[in-house]
Amino acid sequence: MPPVTDQAAQAAHTDPDAPATLVPALTSLLDGRWAALRADLRAQMGGEPYQDPIGLTVEAHRARVLDQLQALTATDRPGLGFDKAHGGGGDIGGSVVSFEMLGFGDLSLMVKAGVQWGLFGGAVQLLGTAPHHERYLRRIKDLDLLGCFAMTEHGHGSDVQHLRTTATYDPDAGEFVVHTPDRDAMKEYIGNAARDGRMAVVFAQLVTRGDSRGVHAFMVPIRDDAGTAAAGVTIEDCGPKAGLNGVDNGRLGFDHVRIPRDALLDRFGDVAPDGTYTSPIESDARRFFTMLGTLIRGRVSVGGSAGSATKRALALAVRYGELRRQFTKPDGEEVVVLDYLGHQRKLLPALATTYALHFAQDELVAALHDTGADAPEEEQRRLESRAAGMKVANTWHATRTIQAAREACGGAGYLAENLLPGLKADTDVFTTFEGDxxxxxxxxxxxxxxxxxxxxxxxxxxxxxxxxxxxxxxxxxxxxxxxxxxxxxxxxxxxxxxxxxxxxxxxxxxxxxxxxxxxxxxxxxxxxxxxxxxxxxxxxxxxxxxxxxxxxxxxxxxxxxxxxxxxxxxxxxxxxxxxxxxxxxxxxxxxxxxxxxxxxxxxxxxxxxxxxxxxxxxxHARTLVDAFGIPRQYLAAPMLDGSAS
Amino acid sequence: MPPVTDQAAQAAHTDPDAPATLVPALTSLLDGRWAALRADLRAQMGGEPYQDPIGLTVEAHRARVLDQLQALTATDRPGLGFDKAHGGGGDIGGSVVSFEMLGFGDLSLMVKAGVQWGLFGGAVQLLGTAPHHERYLRRIKDLDLLGCFAMTEHGHGSDVQHLRTTATYDPDAGEFVVHTPDRDAMKEYIGNAARDGRMAVVFAQLVTRGDSRGVHAFMVPIRDDAGTAAAGVTIEDCGPKAGLNGVDNGRLGFDHVRIPRDALLDRFGDVAPDGTYTSPIESDARRFFTMLGTLIRGRVSVGGSAGSATKRALALAVRYGELRRQFTKPDGEEVVVLDYLGHQRKLLPALATTYALHFAQDELVAALHDTGADAPEEEQRRLESRAAGMKVANTWHATRTIQAAREACGGAGYLAENLLPGLKADTDVFTTFEGDxxxxxxxxxxxxxxxxxxxxxxxxxxxxxxxxxxxxxxxxxxxxxxxxxxxxxxxxxxxxxxxxxxxxxxxxxxxxxxxxxxxxxxxxxxxxxxxxxxxxxxxxxxxxxxxxxxxxxxxxxxxxxxxxxxxxxxxxxxxxxxxxxxxxxxxxxxxxxxxxxxxxxxxxxxxxxxxxxxxxxxxHARTLVDAFGIPRQYLAAPMLDGSAS
Incomplete structure (x- = not known):
């Protein structure tokens, strides 16, 4: 390794002697087990026009994202994670990878897709049983039925075990009565709620025969086909957010809303017509955490998408750092800013960490894919823990790195047209949603x-x-x-x-x-x-x-x-x-x-x-970001005009 | 000092026994030398309705901020920093403090005011001479003349000594010819340029008799009263930004634009009718840095405003931290999140640093106020260095702390209505503008x-x-x-x-x-x-x-x-x-x-x-944020409803 001073004195630019095989070799390693799927998605994405949602109103952005979601139904992607029996691909890992690839684009689309197919559809698949699958999964996949995942409440986000919405069984009517006791128990920040959702998977304390049996999930209609709120359902709009304004987050309240007994997603607990409660898992707490545990795909997908946004930010900042010159050397030459140690320190350790996290995420996705629903509880628990740790590492890394990339691009990085502001604003909530x-x-x-x-x-x-x-x-x-x-x-x-x-x-x-x-x-x-x-x-x-x-x-x-x-x-x-x-x-x-x-x-x-x-x-900085294989139109920032790309 | 465990076990809430004099005593110390002015401004601001610019289009936001700027002209504030001879207050420190107080509100207004009165007006006052003062200062103060500070170019931001716009003296016509040689030399990110500015102080290489004498400032008309671009002037809109969208940043280009000889702001260098250049400072470089040195008020004001935004974010997050409960203790009581050590660590060291920076900023403002234009060069240079260091410390602290405050408020902190998204987006550029x-x-x-x-x-x-x-x-x-x-x-x-x-x-x-x-x-x-x-x-x-x-x-x-x-x-x-x-x-x-x-x-x-x-x-967290004396309507976040305030 040459001493720093010699190297720095050479003001080394991108290595012109790097073999042409280097980028493909790196991409191939990064692409890993789902390389074929990634290549397919890259080709699809590369063939579509793409533009970041700049200067749109909230309403226009929401409409555009819904259109884009609709367009996705023409591809295999929505169904990847569903069972083959219901028209799905049965490819859990591929489904997560597909969300990760969506993360190169407008993150509102990634989140909206995640809400619809990952959370809403995932809850039906993983917490429901055959009749639910039969009734809903195909409609969810095809967007005939748009839905919400209504877990978080105003007063309880992290501590979901203590949610306060109730679903009380009425044996005379054979119905559950879903109720929001007070404002603090309203469902909060619920994606698809403010505008597009027709049903919601509502998490509520199941009460039958006077006993509370802990949190369960229920299918509750919230709007009719014309978009009018269902009787007893209050819907509020969360309004503009820091980012992700293509997703219509809202609040849901229920005033003694009646749903049939079979609206209970009953894989882990059921109520007989007479109100008798049965469950394969004795402890209310353990049952609830088992239910939660089945839903970790969302968490894994968020980590992966955070990684994609980070890669995009680094690709933008590294390219800009190779174009932008500032201050002259004693010999009069203006220095490319990426040649400054201070600039390298802002970007290159973050780039190395991005590689490290990518490979670890890749292993996590494979583990998720390979861990069957019947795996021992200890294995499930370890997977959950690993998913949690990787979600944390990926999302905090994204927040820090995208901020550094913005600063590394100076004033240009503050203009919406140069894409970093959107990346920053959209990923910010990743550190506190899907688990703080x-x-x-x-x-x-x-x-x-x-x-x-x-x-x-x-x-x-x-x-x-x-x-x-x-x-x-x-x-x-x-x-x-x-x-x-x-x-x-x-x-x-x-x-x-x-x-x-x-x-x-x-x-x-x-x-x-x-x-x-x-x-x-x-x-x-x-x-x-x-x-x-x-x-x-x-x-x-x-x-x-x-x-x-x-x-x-x-x-x-x-x-x-x-x-x-x-x-x-x-x-x-x-x-x-x-x-x-x-x-x-x-x-x-x-x-x-x-x-x-x-x-x-x-x-x-x-x-x-x-x-x-x-x-x-x-x-090698340019080689390393090129190897991420981000389709070119996702890097179309005017600050890079003149860049050989 | 009690051991941590006892204290934590008490889950100490805000001290009910704190004397009522504590907050006023702290506020008085924080208010310092300009306490009377701060009290006046606080009373003015407290008496006005206030709402953060949420969900506005860029155009609506720009229009609103211009209206608010206009409203400020009915107060003494715009003139505080100008000489008494031209209707000003002759109170430099007070002027900076007034920008700092503006920083509690919409930061677009603070920046727009800073561009108009601090940078544009400041350049006329500090780089011009009596005829310029006579001609422009009162009009600038009263908003009869809106203007720009056109220093940064697309290709040169930090390295302003190497700006490439030229102003070449033509002795036959007695005029300067202002010219942008290529796109890289266009003026970039210029506030007031895209919509409202009528003139610009343009920084350009002065060329006379074939010699370049370094960067000087020139008064150049860019639009007529109807808003049409002046002949030879190209104006572009920078479009949406991450934040500060009430400020109309734009790009300016000049195609051989002719201005009279006396458009040169000639305090530090003049050109005689025959083209002879004279200056009280021999060296081109030293002269330029002396000129720049006179303009540090803007940098000091940015640091102060960053401090105000940080205080506001902490006041919001501390209040929320005292309301929000999550997870139960073994005795069943739900814990207020600010009682968690992890939460305290996010906010309290940042709060302590905010106090420290406030007192240091206060000393800097006093030093700026007391350092006359005739102070020895070494003293000026030390002041500049101190202003630079404090701008860095204040603005990076703001970025970090507002981010931490946002995360400490979870999903609520991501909703625009809870104000943290705006604070984050607006202050972000502070770390790279007015000096990276x-x-x-x-x-x-x-x-x-x-x-x-x-x-x-x-x-x-x-x-x-x-x-x-x-x-x-x-x-x-x-x-x-x-x-x-x-x-x-x-x-x-x-x-x-x-x-x-x-x-x-x-x-x-x-x-x-x-x-x-x-x-x-x-x-x-x-x-x-x-x-x-x-x-x-x-x-x-x-x-x-x-x-x-x-x-x-x-x-x-x-x-x-x-x-x-x-x-x-x-x-x-x-x-x-x-x-x-x-x-x-x-x-x-x-x-x-x-x-x-x-x-x-x-x-x-x-x-x-x-x-x-x-x-x-x-x-004492609540006491410490209350002592900032932020007018109540600047903390009107729905997430705090139910807070005793």
């Missing part, structure tokens, strides 16, 4: 801590004592900065060592293990003040969720490189992976220093290594 | 490094040797983590020590000094590759600008506390200042660890102290 990121991280951490507790409970007293003793030894090792596994590489600032992949992976693993152990220790002391102790440790708990996901992401990147057949692409990805790993370590180096995992000299060397990698990858 | 933050930080650092170089040059060889020797000793001290000034407090994790204000201040000072020394050392090795060496150190240079500003900010906070006459307010502010200082140290603790300024134990204690301070300040 903070709440999801807690979910990830709690899952890990439960695993931890289980492994304790399964051990004999002797084995437990041994583990405790090892931990004490570990703490000693930590204080002397000589923890065995990292020993040979902790000291000194030998730069070569930083690029040792085993060391990087071990550092990530060790961090995760230590954070988990120490947070488990803190929580074990909860005693009679569990909320206080948990709350005082909340930042620590959230950190556990984050570093766990970081480790999964790095491992996925390593596996992707391992399976790369093209030597040139492989060599390049090795450097990109170094940048991901070292930028992650750099951002967290305070922790590594505090816990004796990095010496001060080594820590400074990490900063220098990130700078070196930025300079080294600078000539 | 990265470029400005470099300016700050270069100023400091120049000081450094000067102090070297003024020393005898012996004194220089002594300094070098001290630095070597310093480096040794650093390695052993025993640097004298911090010695007694570096080791151990005694929490009390962290709250020692002297230690905090010394830590900030020492960090600044060390970063500057080490970056100076790196740059001194530039040799024959100055660009390469500078570029490789760019992150280090930017850091120098940041930590310098951090030190100024902390010192301003300390001085503000010192002058607080109210014991209760003073005691509260001591804790807020602790939180600012320790959260800053926490965020940068990797550096302190790497440089032996913090031991690992002490570093961990900093994290714990930030948590403790969050818990301790939680009951």
């Amino acid at each position: 990121n903070t709440v999801l991280l807690q979910l990830v951490a709690k899952g890990l801590l439960t695993d931890y507790k289980d492994s304790f409970q399964n051990l004999s007293p002797l084995a437990t004592a041994r583990i405790v003793a090892e931990r004490v030894l570990g703490a000693v090792a930590e204080r002397t900065a000589a923890r065995k596994v990292l020993d040979r590489l902790t000291e000194g600032d030998d730069r070569e060592a930083l690029f040792d992949r085993d060391w990087q992976v071990k550092l990530f693993e060790d961090r995760e293990q230590h954070v988990l152990e120490s947070v488990a220790d803190r929580l074990r002391k909860a005693g009679d003040n569990p909320f206080g102790v948990f709350n005082a440790a909340q930042d620590h708990v959230l950190r556990a969720g984050r570093v766990h996901t970081d480790r999964l992401v790095l491992e996925a990147f390593v596996r992707a490189i391992d399976r790369c057949p093209d030597p040139g692409a492989k060599a390049l990805l090795e450097r990109v992976c170094d940048l991901y790993a070292l930028a992650n370590i750099e951002a967290d180096r305070a922790w590594f220093l505090e816990h004796g995992r990095l010496s001060a000299g080594r820590s400074k060397a990490v900063i220098a290594a990130v700078n070196t990698l930025c300079a080294e990858l600078r000539p | 933050n990265t470029v400005l930080l470099q300016l700050v650092a270069k100023g400091l490094l120049t000081d450094y170089k000067d102090s070297f040059q003024n020393l005898s060889p012996l004194a220089t040797a002594r300094i070098v020797a001290e630095r070597v000793l310093g480096a040794v001290a650093e390695r052993t983590a025993a640097r004298k000034v911090l010695d007694r407090l570096t080791e151990g994790d005694d929490r009390e020590a962290l709250f020692d204000r002297d230690w905090q201040v010394k830590l900030f000072e020492d960090r600044e000094q060390h970063v500057l020394e080490s970056v100076a050392d790196r740059l001194r090795k530039a040799g024959d590759n100055p660009f390469g060496v500078f570029n490789a150190a760019q992150d280090h240079v930017l850091r120098a600008g940041r930590v310098h500003t951090d030190r100024l900010v902390l010192e301003a906070f300390v001085r503000a506390i010192d002058r607080c006459p109210d014991p209760g307010a003073k005691a509260l502010l001591e804790r807020v200042c602790d939180l600012y200082a320790l959260a800053n140290i926490e965020a940068d603790r990797a550096w302190f660890l790497e440089h032996g300024r913090l031991s690992a134990g002490r570093s961990k204690a900093v994290i714990a102290a930030v948590n403790t301070l969050c818990a301790e300040l939680r009951p």
Whole structure:
């Protein structure tokens, strides 16, 4: 690796000697298991005209997105995730990939499609039984029936177990009575509600024979064919939002609305004509979380779409960074802004992280696809946790990176015509919808801590004592900065060592293990003040969720490189992976220093290594964004006019 | 200070025992030197109806903002910054404070007012001479003449010295010929250009007798009274932007447009009828930077307005955080979200930083007000550097904090009616306009490094040797983590020590000094590759600008506390200042660890102290945001309905 100063002095532009096979080789690896589908979708999308929704009124935007949704029904895409028995493709992974590809375009369309086919259709398929499938799935797929997924309430978003809408069974009429007790219990932010939806899957506390059996899902008509609100249903419009204005979010209230008994989506719980409740799952809470667990496709799709928007922002900013010149060198030449280290630091570590997250997302999609409905509960739970962690990582990364891309394009990045404002505004809500990121991280951490507790409970007293003793030894090792596994590489600032992949992976693993152990220790002391102790440790708990996901992401990147057949692409990805790993370590180096995992000299060397990698990858930035294979018309920003593309 | 767990267990809400005098006492201290003006403006603003521009088309928003601008002319505010001789108030500080107060409302109005009176009017006043003042100032103040500040070009924003528009003197006609050589030289993002402006102050390379004398400012008519573009002037509309859509930004091109000789704003350079150029400043570059230096009011005003928008976002999010409940404690009570440590960490350190920046901004405004046009060049240069640093700190803090506030309000924060989307979208460009933050930080650092170089040059060889020797000793001290000034407090994790204000201040000072020394050392090795060496150190240079500003900010906070006459307010502010200082140290603790300024134990204690301070300040959060004195109708978000306000 050449020293930074030489490289920077060359003001390296895009490598003119890169082989023509490099971009296709990278794209092929990125495309992965659903490469054929991606190629199909790319061809479809590339053959259509495309324009971002700029300067449209809310109403015009909503109308346009509905038209686009309608146009999609002419393709196979809406049905990919549905059972073949009902005209679907039976391809869950392909369905998620298809949402991810939609994420290159107007995100309102992606979200509207997600509401209609993913959430509304998904709930019918996964929570309903054969009669529901028969009655609804084809109509949902074909847009004969537009619908809503009415879970969130004004007063309860993250804490869905405590929703307050009720569905009370009336055995005399053989009907459920759906009711909103007060304004706080109105369904809130519901997509398709303000304008287009005709039915809603309403989540409500099921009450029968005077007993509440927890939250269940019900098919409730909300409008007639002419669009008039159904009797007893109140519909409000959420009005303009920061972004995603092509989606008609609204509020729904129910005043003793009667629906037939078979409107209950009854896969996990049923009510007989006489009001007897039955369920394959005894515990109300466990049943509800099982129901929720079936609905993780939406969460996975949001993470994937966030990734697509991030890629688009980076593709725009990298291209602009290669065109835009500002300030002259002593020799009088104006410098291309991407040649500045400060500019590289804004974009290139984010680009490396985007690659890392892509490969991890890809593995998640495959796992989702391969985990059957009959998989053991523990496997389902792990998948949910992984989906939560990846949704958090993808969406916060999107918010940060699109912001950095906007700033990297200066005033041009603020003009709607240059597309970054739309990307920013649309993706912003991703961090708090489909599960608030903070709440999801807690979910990830709690899952890990439960695993931890289980492994304790399964051990004999002797084995437990041994583990405790090892931990004490570990703490000693930590204080002397000589923890065995990292020993040979902790000291000194030998730069070569930083690029040792085993060391990087071990550092990530060790961090995760230590954070988990120490947070488990803190929580074990909860005693009679569990909320206080948990709350005082909340930042620590959230950190556990984050570093766990970081480790999964790095491992996925390593596996992707391992399976790369093209030597040139492989060599390049090795450097990109170094940048991901070292930028992650750099951002967290305070922790590594505090816990004796990095010496001060080594820590400074990490900063220098990130700078070196930025300079080294600078000539490949364009190659790396081109490999995302974003159809050209999605990058049609006037600020790039004159760009060779 | 009570231990965190007890406090958290109490789930402390707003302190019911806070004395009624606390909010007024804090407001009085925050209002500072221009308290009377602020009270006047608050009363004016509080007495007017106010509504954020939600769901307006670009054209409707522009029309509304022009009306509001017109309404302002009935007040004293537009004239505050102009000389008394021309109907102004002669109150520069008051003028900046008045922009800051406008920042509580629609930021399009603040920016449009800033363009008209601050930039356009300011350029006439500061770069023109008596005839220009006589001819234009009153008309500009009264909106008889709407105008633009046409500096930025498509190809040159940050690097304004290399603008390419020309103004060539024709002695035969006694006129300048203003010309845009190509599209890259078109004036870009110019406020008031797309719709309302009639004239523009155009910055162009002055050419006379075949010599270019650098950038000067010229009064150029761009439209007639009917709004038709003047002959030879091309006007384009920049179209919709991410935000600030009430401001009509446009592009201007000039095709050999002739203007009279006296259209040159000639305070710093003049052309005689025969084409002879004269200037009180010999060097073209120095003259240009002197001209630019006079225009820092705009930069100071942007920083102040960013602060106002940040305060508004925090006031909204803190109120919502006290209303919104989610998840139950073991005893069944639903927890107010601001009682969660994770939520406090999103908002409270940002609130403390907002206080710190407010006091530093206040000092900057006073310095701007007190620095006469005849102040020594060095004093002017220091003021510019300080204005640059504060603009950077205020605007990046605004972007981060408003984002955090949006996320802290979840789905509600994404609805336009709850005001956060507008705040986010409008302030976003603040980080890259009126000087790109990265470029400005470099300016700050270069100023400091120049000081450094000067102090070297003024020393005898012996004194220089002594300094070098001290630095070597310093480096040794650093390695052993025993640097004298911090010695007694570096080791151990005694929490009390962290709250020692002297230690905090010394830590900030020492960090600044060390970063500057080490970056100076790196740059001194530039040799024959100055660009390469500078570029490789760019992150280090930017850091120098940041930590310098951090030190100024902390010192301003300390001085503000010192002058607080109210014991209760003073005691509260001591804790807020602790939180600012320790959260800053926490965020940068990797550096302190790497440089032996913090031991690992002490570093961990900093994290714990930030948590403790969050818990301790939680009951005072509402008091702290109420003290900003934001007129009630600027916080009229439906998500707060039911809030006692």
